Amino acid sequence: MLRRLKEILIGSPLETESLHDQRLTKKSALAILASDNLSSSAYATEEILLALTAGVAIGVAVPLYYSVPIGLAIGLLTLIVVISYGQTLHAYPTGGGAYTVAKENLGITAALIAGACLLIDYVLTVAVSVAAGIAAVTSAVPALFEYRIHLCLFAVGVILLANLRGVRESAAVFAGPVYIFIFSAFLLIIVGLVRYLMEGAPPASQADIPSPSPAWNAAIVFLVLRAFASGCAALTGIEAVAQGVRVFQPPVARNASIVLYTLAGLLASLFLGITVLAYLYGVVPHPDAKETVVSQLARTVFDTGPLYYLVQAATTAILILAANTSFTGFPRLASVMAQDRFLPRQLANMGDRLVYSNGILLLSLLAAALIVLFNAQVHSLIPLYMVGVFTAFTLSQAGMVAHWRKVRVPEGAWKIGVNAFGAIATGLVLVVVAVVKFTHGAWLIVAAIPLVVVACRAVRQHYYMTVRELSLADYEKPKEIRHTAIIPVAGMNKMVLAAVEYARSISRDVIAVTVNLDYEDREKLLEEWQSRVPDVPLVILESPYRAIHRPLLRFIDEVETWRGDDMVTVVIPEFVTASWWHHFLHNQTTLFLKAALLFKPRIIVTSVPYHMQR
C-alpha cells in the first residue's frame, strides 16, 4: 500500500540508462540560472532600508538617501565578483564550484569549509526564497499573513515532491516566469521614475523619512556598514553559475561568461532601480513586516490593480523557482562530498527516479525547520545567509590565485591580480558581514561551519577505519566452526517444535531454555517436553522478579563463556500473525531479545518464523 502511494506521488522507477546530460543554449541557461540570481532583488533593498531605519529606535537617524550610494557600492562589488568568477569559468569548464576549486588548490580543510558554507547556503536559499515568495503573496492578500508558515511549508512540500519525481530543470517552464519578472520589474522602475518626474513625490511619504543628522559618528558608520552587509544579499546566486557550468553548450566557458555578465547586469539594474525608487517614493519597510517594500512600491506606482498583482505574482514565481534551484545544487554537492566519504554514503546514491532522493529530503527538512524556527521572516534569516556566501566567494577566489600560480599561463600575473583583488574584496566584506551581523544570527553560522567540518572529518575517519578493519590483508581462515544452538521457548507447541527441528538440523548440540514465571505450570511443561523431544535438554530458569530477558541473556552469556571458542546460535521461534493488529496481541519478547543479542559478539541470531494461517 505504501508502495502504491509512493508510485502515485513520485512516479514509477526510471532506468539508469535514461540518465544523460543535456546541454543548453545561452538563452535557455539564462532562464534556468536567472531565478536564483535575480530573485534577490525582491528583498535586498528592503534589507538595506531596514538596517538604515533600525537606528531610529536608539535615537540615531541615518539619512535614507544613503541607500543609493550603498546600492552603488554593492553594484561595484557585484562587478568585482563577476569578473573574478569569469576567470574560474575558463579554468574549470567542467564545473568550478568553491568546493572543487578549494579542494584542488587549497587542500582538504579549505574545501570542507567551502563545502559546509555552500551546503548551509543552499538550505538558506530555500528558506529565504520561500519565505520571501510567500511574503509577496501575503503582501497582496493580508488575510493570509497569519498562515504564512503553513503556506511556506506547503510550498516546500510541493517543491520537494516535484524534485523527488525528478523534474529536469526545463527552460520551457522557467522562461515564462523569469521573463515576466524581468519585464514587470523594469516596468515598475520605469513607470515609477516617469511618474515621479511628472508628479513629484507623493505627499504622504515625507512624514516617514527621519530628518538627517548632520554629523558622522561611530553609530552611523556601524549602521551604514550593516546596511551594506544586508544589501549584499543581492549577491547570492552568483556561485550557482560557476557550479552549473557543465550544462552549457560548447564553447562552455565563453557561453557561461556571457550569461554570467548578462545576469550581473540585469541584477545590478533591477536592484539599483528598486533602491532608487524606494528612496524617491519614501517607502520604508512595514513595521510588522506585513507588506514588503516591493509590494508597497508597486501599490504606489500602479495602484492596487492588475499590474500590481502581476508584479506580486511574478515575484512569488521567481522566488519559488530560486528555491527550486537549490534542490539540484544541494543534492549534487552532497553526493560529490559523500563520494569523497565526507558525508554519509546514503547521500551518494541516486534513487528510483534518477535524482538524489536522500539529499532532496534532507534539504527540505532542514529548510522547513529553519522556516518554522525563524517564523518565516526573511529579515531574521538574512544574517545567517551572508557569512556562508562570502566565505565561499573568498575561498573560491583564493583557490584561483593558487591555481594560477601553479599552472603558469600567459597573462598569469594579470589573472592572479584579478582573482587576488576579488579574494581581498570579498574577504573584507566577509569580515564586515561577520562583525556587524554577529549578534543578529551570523554567530550561528560562524559556530556551525567548524562543527560541520569536524563532523565531515569524523565521517571520513570512520569509513577509513571500516575499510581497514574489514580488509582481508591479515585474514586467517578459521578452523571448522562448531555450534551450540540455544532455543528460548515459552511453552510447547508447533512453533516451538519447528524451531527445535531447525536447530537440530544445524547443530548437534541443542539446548532449550525457558523462564519459569509464577503462573507457568512448570511440571506439566517438563513432562510434555520430555515426551516430545527427549534428546533436547530443557533448562528452566527461575525469575523471582518476573523479568524474561535478563535471565535469558545471562544464560546465553554463560553458555557462550563455558563453550570456549565455539559459536552460539540463538534460534528464536517467531510468530508472524496474519493481520497487522494481531501483532499487538502478543508479547514483544522476541523483538527485544533480538535487539539485545545483536550487541553481543560471537552470538548469531536465527529467526524461525511461524506464519499463522489467520
Added chain:
Amino acid sequence: MLRRLKEILIGSPLETESLHDQRLTKKSALAILASDNLSSSAYATEEILLALTAGVAIGVAVPLYYSVPIGLAIGLLTLIVVISYGQTLHAYPTGGGAYTVAKENLGITAALIAGACLLIDYVLTVAVSVAAGIAAVTSAVPALFEYRIHLCLFAVGVILLANLRGVRESAAVFAGPVYIFIFSAFLLIIVGLVRYLMEGAPPASQADIPSPSPAWNAAIVFLVLRAFASGCAALTGIEAVAQGVRVFQPPVARNASIVLYTLAGLLASLFLGITVLAYLYGVVPHPDAKETVVSQLARTVFDTGPLYYLVQAATTAILILAANTSFTGFPRLASVMAQDRFLPRQLANMGDRLVYSNGILLLSLLAAALIVLFNAQVHSLIPLYMVGVFTAFTLSQAGMVAHWRKVRVPEGAWKIGVNAFGAIATGLVLVVVAVVKFTHGAWLIVAAIPLVVVACRAVRQHYYMTVRELSLADYEKPKEIRHTAIIPVAGMNKMVLAAVEYARSISRDVIAVTVNLDYEDREKLLEEWQSRVPDVPLVILESPYRAIHRPLLRFIDEVETWRGDDMVTVVIPEFVTASWWHHFLHNQTTLFLKAALLFKPRIIVTSVPYHMQR
C-alpha cells in the same frame, strides 16, 4: 542508561514472593474507599445548577429551588442502589464487580458490556477527578487558570509514577485528606446554614436568580431531567466498594456493607447540604467555569481566609486520591479480562514492581488524552461518565436477580425484589441519562461500548485460533531438513567471509548473491570472490532501477520455489558499529531486508553480526 533512569523513577524490581494480600479494618477501608465516593460531591451540585441555568439562554427559566428536590431524588436513588449493592456484597464476598456478576449470571455479552463500561468509567474517573481537583486549585489561584491543562497532565504524571512504583493504598496516607475533607465540608455546610439563619441571604446574590416561570412545559421537564441526570454524577464510586470487597477483614460482607452504608450516608448529606446551601446563597456556576460552585460558597461563607483555603486544599486532595483509586481498579479489571483472553495478554502480567504496569500506563494515556481533548473542563466530561456508570449498575443488579433465581436461598423472593427494583430504577435513569445527555457527548459512549465489545470478542477469537493452530494434536514429525543457504553480499571483506564460513557450517549448499549497481566494479569482485571462496557460487543480479531489495527478494523467492520442499536460510552479514552515530553512516539495507523476509513463509533469517572494534 535507560535502565538507570527507570530505576530512579520507578525503583528496583520487587520479588514475586513479597506479594501478599492485606486485610483492612472498617476504619481503614472507609478511608481508602471514601475518596472515590465522596469526591463527587465537589462537582455534582455544580452540574445540577449548570443544567438548570442552561435554559436562560433559550428563554426558559427554571426556578433554582428545583435543585433541592432534584438533590433529594438523587439521594433516594443512592439509597436504592446502596441497598441493592448490599445484597451483592453478601453473595460475592470475594469481589462482586459488575463484570464478574454479569459474567456468572447473564453471559459473555452482558459481561463484556459491563466490562467495557467499567473500563471507560475508570478512565473518566481519572479525567474528571483530576480536572475537578485542578479546578479547585485554579478557583483559589485564578492566575493558574490558563495552565490548567498542564497542571492536570502534571497531576496525572505524578499519580502514574506513584503507581508504577507500586504504592500500596495505605490507610495512613489516605485517612488524613479524607477526614479533613469530611470535616471541612461539614463545617462549610453548618457555618453556612447558621450564618444564613442569623444574617439572611447576602444581597448581591438575588440578582443572579432568574424569576421562576409559572407554567410547566416540555422544555422545563427536559431541563429538570437533564439536571437530575447531571446530578447523578454523585453516584459514581459506589461500584468501587463492590469491586474492592476482598480487602475487608472478615466477616467481609458485613464489614463491607457497613462501610458502604456509612459512605452513602456521608455522600448524601454532603451533596444535599451543598445543594441546599448553594440555593440559599444564590450561588450559580461561574459563566467561564473559572471558579467552582464550592469555591464560591466557601468564599461567601468563610471569606477568602485560611478556612477557605482549607476547603479548597482538602477538595483538591480528595479528588486526586479519587483519581488514584482508578489506578488500582482499571489495571486489575483489565488483568482479569486479559486472563479471560478478552484483552491483549500484555495487560495480564505484573511488572517489575508487582503492579500491572501496562494497564497503569494505558489508563494514564487515555485519561491524559481525554483531559486534552476536553480542555480539562469537568462539565464537558460529565455527560460521558453517566452512561457507563448506570449501564454497569443495571447489569450488575439484573445479574443479581438472575443469581437469586438460580441459587434459591431463604427470603429469595425478597432479595429478587430488592435487586429487581434496583435494576429497574437504575435502568430508567440510564435511559433518561442517555436521552437527555445524548447530544452533549453521551453518544460517544453509546457508540464506544459496542465497539469495545466487538474488539474484545475479536481478541479472544484470535487467541483461540492461535492455540488451535499451534496445538500439537495433529503434529507430524518432518523428515530431515535440508538447507539452502543464501548470503546477500555487497563486496568482499572480513564481514562477508565470516558469514560465508558460518553458512558453510550449517549447509552444504551455499549461494552468495550480489546486486550489480552501476558504480560497482563487477569484474574485480568476481575475480576476488573466486580466489577466496571458489566453492561458493556468486550470483550477480542486474538492477536497472538501482533498487537493491526487490531483485534480492525475487532471487530468494526463486530459489525457494526451485528447491521444492527444502528450507532456505538467508544468512545476512550484519554490521554492528562501535558507537551509535556510526550506525547512520551505513546503508540500512539489512534492516529492510530482514523485515521483508519475516513475512515470507519457509524462509529462515540468520544474522551473523560483525562487531567493529571502533
